[in-house]
Amino acid sequence: MKTFVEKHIVDLLKTGDERAIGLLYDHYAPALYGVAIKVTHDEELAQDVLQESFVKIWKNAHKYDADKARLFTWLFRVVQNTAIDKVRSRKRKMNKEVQTDDSNVYHLQSTSLAIEHMDLQEHTDGLEDKYRVVIDALFFQGMTQQEASDELNIPLGTVKSRLKIGLRELRKLFGVLFLMISVL
Amino acid sequence: MSDRVSQFLESDLLERYLMGATSPMESQEVEYFVAKFPEVKTTYNELQENLENYAASYAVDVPGDLRAKILKQTKAKPKRALPLLAIAACTIATLFGLVAMMIYNQNQELLEDRKFTSNLLENLNDDIVSNRQMLQSVEEQFMILNNTATQKYILKGNNRANRLEAVAYINELEKRSYVHVNTLPELPDEQVYQMWASVDGKLVPLDILKVTKDNLVEIPYEERMASINVTIEPKGGSKEATKANEVATIKFDQEQQIPIP
Numbered sequence: 001m002k003t004f005v006e007k008h009i010v011d012l013l014k015t016g017d018e019r020a021i022g023l024l025y026d027h028y029a030p031a032l033y034g035v036a037i038k039v040t041h042d043e044e045l046a047q048d049v050l051q052e053s054f055v056k057i058w059k060n061a062h063k064y065d066a067d068k069a070r071l072f073t074w075l076f077r078v079v080q081n082t083a084i085d086k087v088r089s090r091k092r093k094m095n096k097e098v099q100t101d102d103s104n105v106y107h108l109q110s111t112s113l114a115i116e117h118m119d120l121q122e123h124t125d126g127l128e129d130k131y132r133v134v135i136d137a138l139f140f141q142g143m144t145q146q147e148a149s150d151e152l153n154i155p156l157g158t159v160k161s162r163l164k165i166g167l168r169e170l171r172k173l174f175g176v177l178f179l180m181i182s183v184l
Numbered sequence: 185m186s187d188r189v190s191q192f193l194e195s196d197l198l199e200r201y202l203m204g205a206t207s208p209m210e211s212q213e214v215e216y217f218v219a220k221f222p223e224v225k226t227t228y229n230e231l232q233e234n235l236e237n238y239a240a241s242y243a244v245d246v247p248g249d250l251r252a253k254i255l256k257q258t259k260a261k262p263k264r265a266l267p268l269l270a271i272a273a274c275t276i277a278t279l280f281g282l283v284a285m286m287i288y289n290q291n292q293e294l295l296e297d298r299k300f301t302s303n304l305l306e307n308l309n310d311d312i313v314s315n316r317q318m319l320q321s322v323e324e325q326f327m328i329l330n331n332t333a334t335q336k337y338i339l340k341g342n343n344r345a346n347r348l349e350a351v352a353y354i355n356e357l358e359k360r361s362y363v364h365v366n367t368l369p370e371l372p373d374e375q376v377y378q379m380w381a382s383v384d385g386k387l388v389p390l391d392i393l394k395v396t397k398d399n400l401v402e403i404p405y406e407e408r409m410a411s412i413n414v415t416i417e418p419k420g421g422s423k424e425a426t427k428a429n430e431v432a433t434i435k436f437d438q439e440q441q442i443p444i445p
Contacts, residue, residue, distance in 0.1 A: 021258045025251050034242035047247065051254055058258040068215060070229070072236040077204050135238065138203055145196075145205070160196045167199060170234040 039083035084142035131166030345431035
């Protein structure tokens, strides 16, 4: 269900009202920055990604179709694609430089999780790792299902079923959370 | 829930669509199902919400200065590609239109020129035909005049028309006759000079006399012409000669008969 804020932001975007960017940033920047970090594994690069993504979002606001996707889904795809492009571009520049073991490890040493999202983090922690790695590979690493199958060394059919079940599990986890919020 | 919807939901199309990993045809299929079946739409919305929540669970505080940088970069209004393309398309269309109009105008001018040239050629052809006919006529006249069988007769008016002066050329072999009128005294508008041939004692009308200056005018040839007579007749000529109005006559057995040299 679309929130009032989301509708308002979409209206402002459609009319080219600059206030849209401020509102977009205030409501979505932490989540989108988190996506950028998960894809790039590099805070500095993730900041570039976020900056570039917002410019793209602003320039292509007229292309957004609310009937096809929620605003966040569209924003997520812009950030995800921008981040994947940046990572690929950086990899090309490194000219097959030997990667250290640490380079593939996701560290968040100086970055703190946004406080208001801590509850969500707790709930996603409830998601089994076998589903999490598949969802992360497909949504945050920009892999195709085949690439995820090769990379994670699991059959393609298993990737598909884990994606499906993982997303369904998320529905359950968030369902409980929203139920709790509504009770409180 | 219909089998079709169940099959669709069991496939991974919706999940892949969410990931942006569907082909254009698959995307169309998904969009059709989302628009047509409420249960698909609900599932799709749930997936989107889950993605948002899942991503939000990894939300990270953004460094403070980034907001100002982004707002500064997006200060100008978004420039849509469409107006630029539209302007380019309009410019090209206008140029194309102008060129087309120019070509059309040039074509019209060329058509006009062609029409004018055709008319000119037609007129020139007519002139050529006319000149040929004239030349042929002159050649014929020249041939007749040079023919030894052609006789020349000088017609002079009497006291009623003493300024009348004409020359008649008669060729009995070719059976052709011509007249060349040098001068004619003026007559009232309702009167003309008419030429007659005397044949077997009767005057046969030949032609109305007019000043011909440099040209010979062929007149009807009559067999057994004994004389040529000129009378004054009412305008349009008469069928019967008015003998009382005779102003000139020449008899062929007289001495005025002068052979052409």
